[in-house]
Amino acid sequence: MKIEQLSTQDAKFWQRLDELLAWESVSDDAVFTTVNTILKEVRKRGNAAVLEYTNRFDRMQAKDFAELEIPLQRLQQALNSITPAQRDALEQAAARIRSYAERQKIESWSYTEADGTLLGQQVSALDRVGLYVPGGKAAYPSSVLMNAIPAKVAGVPELIMVVPTPDGEVNELVLAAAAIAGVDRVFAIGGAQAVAALAYGTETVPQVDKIVGPGNIYVATAKRMVYGTVGIDMIAGPSEILVVCDGKTQPDWIAMDLFSQAEHDEDAQAILISPDKAFLETVQLSVDRLVETMPRKDIITTSLQARGAFIHVQNMDEAAKVANYIAPEHLELSVEQPEILVKQIRHAGAIFMGRYTAEALGDYCAGPNHVLPTSRTARFSSPLGVYDFQKRSSLINCSAQGASSLGQVASILARGEGLVAHACSAEYRLNQ
Structure with missing residues (x-):
């Protein structure tokens, strides 16, 4: 060669x-059209559409959506069934990923100015995150750990995992990794329909705030298309x-x-x-x-x-x-x-x-995350980390004195922009 x-x-x-x-992504007009149809159908028909597409694309024969949820005891069963060497390797990897992630946590902070005005930043975790995991033969338990553990370290209360099981094929290592990482709910669904279920929610699948995890071109295209409704990690x-x-x-x-x-x-x-x-x-x-x-x-x-x-x-x-x-x-x-x-x-x-x-x-x-920017995007983006599952809110608490001094500055700038209500809002609080 x-x-x-x-x-x-x-x-x-x-x-x-x-x-x-x-x-260049192999996503073409045909892929886009297919994904767009799936997203619309899931948004409109919820569970029924997800069940229909899952049976069709993954060659499943589920009669009811309830059959597609994998109970948590099944994850524990998988953890108990793998070899001691596999379990030890997963647990060692998880411990190292968790230890590294703990050092990435961003804490809230604030400071108080001389006139008593407080400024700062409040950091909070996302409420709910969706994790897409490839299934069947293309199964990656390491990706479960890399995506789920930083979310849990960040303080995300609920982590929903979706993993296709084509022909009913379940990967025990993937389920075992989900048990170790503390995943809260697991659904045996994949493809664009799984992304749609996470992004829009169905009668059973709760809507998430962000979707992370790798997938094929249909999954990547779906993630790109739902961005804005939910956050995504990256298009890899x-x-x-x-x-x-x-x-x-x-x-x-x-x-x-x-x-x-x-x-x-x-x-x-x-x-x-x-x-x-x-x-x-x-x-x-x-x-x-x-x-x-x-x-x-x-x-x-x-x-x-x-x-x-x-x-x-x-x-x-x-x-x-x-x-x-x-x-x-x-x-x-x-x-x-x-x-x-x-x-x-x-x-x-x-x-x-x-x-x-x-x-x-x-x-x-x-220990560091293996979810990384590709295709030269490392010029402006970073590895997946705890910070991807946290968001920041600015804190502003003006004292009476601070409101007077800042109000004068705001008034001048607002009137310069022709926004009189802005100016008046600040001026009403002057010298109170």
């Missing part, structure tokens, strides 16, 4: 890099990894790090940057040898040939420049002194520092 070789010294380097990074693109290496890490390690994201799907992107051209060639040899051992060889090969690249740079300063432009979801700094290089990094979802920090650790159990 030949991975594209680029050099910053090439005249058309930046143009080619742009072409490589470009990714294909998984990405960018490795910056000084040429001194084991080539096999780097090759497998690239595979770890390329195996997600054919649109995933894996890029390696190094100032050592010979090292890039060595990693290519490792890729060619190791890919033959991979169960998902075909996916990895397609991904690396279509969207992968080895980029030769002149030095580490240039490597940082290119990395910031790419703004990757996952960035590995596989170098001798990552704590120095990281100071030059401004745009990345998660930064993995040093030769021993495999990106895969962040996917499961390091």
Whole structure:
């Protein structure tokens, strides 16, 4: 397999890099029309529409909507049925995610000015959050933990999980993770109809304030379309990894790090940057040898040939420049002194520092969230965190003296804008 070789010294380097990074959602008019119809039907007919679409798309035979709610004791049953090693791994990962999330909590604050006026910010949790979890064979218990635990740490009282069970196939690890994370209700529904149920509410599914979690193109399109009625976490693109290496890490390690994201799907992107051209060639040899051992060889090969690249740079300063432009979801700094290089990094979802920090650790159990901005959106957005489940209200409490001094300023500005009622509202309180 030949991975594209680029050099910053090439005249058309930046143009080619742009072409490589470009990714257009496969959502088309047909997808949009289908999702729009589903949203309208669920909004109008509630449970009946969700039941109808679930039976059709997931090949289910539920006769009543009540059959689609998974009782909490079923989650506990799943937790008790998995192997001790699996349970221990889930619980260790959950503990680390929770410990990290606790440090993200934002507290309310205020201060009082000399005239007695109080200003501040009150922080409160969202009332209810919906968590979408892929189901069937594409099941990700790690995503349950990553999405649910920060919400619970933030203080969200009610977390509603939806997970499709095509052909009645239930993933025990997903249900076990939901038990560990403290999910409050679970419905065996998926697709755009599940997003609609969460966004608008039905006779049984309560309306939520925000929807988080990954899904296919129909789910992503539905989330985009209900945004505004509810909040959403993000519209995620294909998984990405960018490795910056000084040429001194084991080539096999780097090759497998690239595979770890390329195996997600054919649109995933894996890029390696190094100032050592010979090292890039060595990693290519490792890729060619190791890919033959991979169960998902075909996916990895397609991904690396279509969207992968080895980029030769002149030095580490240039490597940082290119990395910031790419703004990757996952960035590995596989170098001798990552704590120095990281100071030059401004745009990345998660930064993995040093030769021993495999990106895969962040996917499961390091602690920081694995829900990260993709498709260069790390230039302006952040990983999912506790702060995504909290909202802030400004606090203003004027003393009589403060009302007089501020009222004069407000009056001048309001009259300058031609808003006389605003001015009068402030003026009525002057010198009281």
